[in-house]
Amino acid sequence: MGSIVISLDAELGWGFHDLESPPIDRVESGRRGWSVMLELCSEYDVPATWAVVGHLMLESCDGTHADHPSPEGWFARERSEWRDREDLRFGPDLVRGIIDSDVDHEFASHSFSHVLFGRPETDRELAVAELDRSIELATEWDQTIDSFVYPRNDVGHRDVLAESGVSAYRGRSPTRDGIRGVFDSTLRDRSMVVDPTVDEHGLVNVPASLFLFGFEGTARTVAESIWNDPMVVLARRGIDEAAASDGIFHMWLHPNNLTHERDDRRMEAILAYIDKRRAETDLTVETMADVARQVDDCDGIDGPAKGVDGQATARQY
Template structure:
């Protein structure tokens, strides 16, 4: 199949709670989330929204004492209380906005509290707690999730995901030539502005746990900050050029997926939204030409499982 997949890491403050500082742009992330939904609706483009499980809650005690964690102070910044008092720690209507949007989005899982599954501190017990709790909360809220995006793209404990009935995950981006050079920033600039190749198409494949791996092709904001400063005109934006080339490669290929990902928190300036608008406009044009499909991660996994029903497994965990 030739298709384009868009996925978003929807995390608000949870994406940064274990770091030394929570960046200022988290304050505007809720507004960005809503504006992105409006953009997707405008072009009728569906996306996979991977939501941190804690955001499904309306309230909490701030301690989660029975939840296995990588460090003793893992929930130290969790303010607890109710959603209306702490809007950066609870979704408070944003998940319902995804479900109610005109575009047929998929709601996926991004762990319960943004634990890195590939971190050596993340034991199987912790991975089980993060996975099971996320599923139970989503189910209580009326959502059946099947796709998983690893926090910080740190892949690990895939056996746990399979045991709890997930069907697919976003895998790591294939290594590019510019990843191997000492002058990575310059190489990345060349790759995004001069190179005619464009970001890679990926081939979703079923792994040894029966999960469909849908690797990332490109991060929409992966260009160096200095490069963005030099390219203030949206039409000279290397991120737009690269994303459009990826879409065109998928449209012209016999087989291959262009998987573009982003975070609502990345959209901090007007030109960030304009960047996505231009990309979505190009994507809608190629889709309307019947050259490429726009699918969610779950739909990609569904297509592969139809082709090979033996990959379907019965979950052992609660659903």
């Protein structure tokens, strides 16, 4: 039985605070996109893994974070240009929207302040602090963190995740984004389903299949004028492939990717198709934590089977 996983990198301004010139349209669309995605998930009863930047759970702060072992200047924008932009720095109202939703979403971590775990300057002390602070805040909201989504998919310090009680993370996609990805998946007929694997730390890697906003700008406009939204076409193909297999089709996005109404229409078309195929087949919709729990149950019976790369292939349930 195949399944669909949707994960969202919920970050507001924190996804851009370290950039010299943040994309204004994305920065200003975070709250709007967050609300739209919650509404669409509720309308089509689609649970998702919401990976939330921990700082968004705060009501306020002084912007210094003196006890946090961050790189020099890491919180500078919070104290300067964004000092009066509480809408970009905090999001307790949006966090509450996830928790109070009538859909059983997963509350996951996207670190505390969007630190890039794979960078050389992110030492173990910083990785521990980022994860510990995120988990501490989630606990204050009566939430348990089972899954982690790496900021900018920069994987690192997996041992820290394991020691903190995290059970799953989103690994890098084996497929390309953009025009090359559309070419490979459509013309070369490459599979978009993935299998979770168990790494050497006991973490379940739930790889991404498709970034839903990897084909934008002029190329998207031209494609839509003569064909259809390429990402909707690819998403439907991946959903169909999952429905016909035992694999996982794992889509991901940022709420701030929804900058215009046509982006809303893209997501509604995809969620509506999930709902349609779920009614017609045995297709299920899972969170990353759901996948990890089923992998654990399977391993408890037979143990994980080894893949060609030495990791354990876990999709046996």
